């Protein structure tokens with residue numbers, strides 16, 4: 001079983017001072033943490049200050065997006081090299097909010113994933129179906145297309161460290177989390193596709209995170225699913241206490 005990854009996606013929240021304070025609280029709450037990894041995806045403007053707070057800790061830093069070109073006349077864009085320079089080891093790519101509001105497609109996702117890997121960043125690729133697609137029985141087909149499309153240009157060498165997040169669009173920010181059965185079914189399907197794209201052992205080691213209204217009171221059940229290897233947390237990651245409860249899920253019971 002891969003080490004669980006608990007990731008925060010702060011989205012477009014937190015000014016620099018607020019980011020530093022939240023990061024500091026997370027670092028304090030993760031002191032001595034064993035058997036699980038923690039990642040914070042901060043807004044671009046907070047990356048430098050958060051990197052300073054995370055220095056010397058086991059908590060990793062991600063950007064929430066990037067552009068695939070290395071440099072040049074791309075006003076408003078941020079390259080993988082800039083993200084690395086700001087202290088990131090990871091980058092979120094293909095979040096449904098970017099697909100929905102900013103025209104992200106499987107093609108642009110694939111280019112970003114490949115460029116991230118080339119720059120030494122670990123991509124956290126997000127996939128997920130809309131409510132209409134789920135109701136039409138298209139969930140497996142949609143997430144497989146997003147996965148294969150997003151990894152179209154990805155090198156085999158990157159598979160071992162790749163992070164994947166299943167985030168059903170209808171569960172994001174709505175308070176309607178997927179049931180553990182729904183999450184497990186999709187995660188198991190994604191792992192089968194990953195095995196087809198690489199091999200069974202590699203696929204078994206890839207962490208597939210669940211995202212969509214993960215809260216302190218539902219994380220235990222979700223994390224009990226064999227194919228759920230972590231969580232990508234939006235709203236609940238903005239309060240250190242809630243996020244730390246998610247990070248420390250199931251510790252008392254000694255299950256993980």
Ligand code: 13P
Nearest residue numbers: 009172173212213234235
């Ligand atoms: P919420 O946890 O607010 O539903 O957001 C999930 C998400 O989009 C994380 O990337």
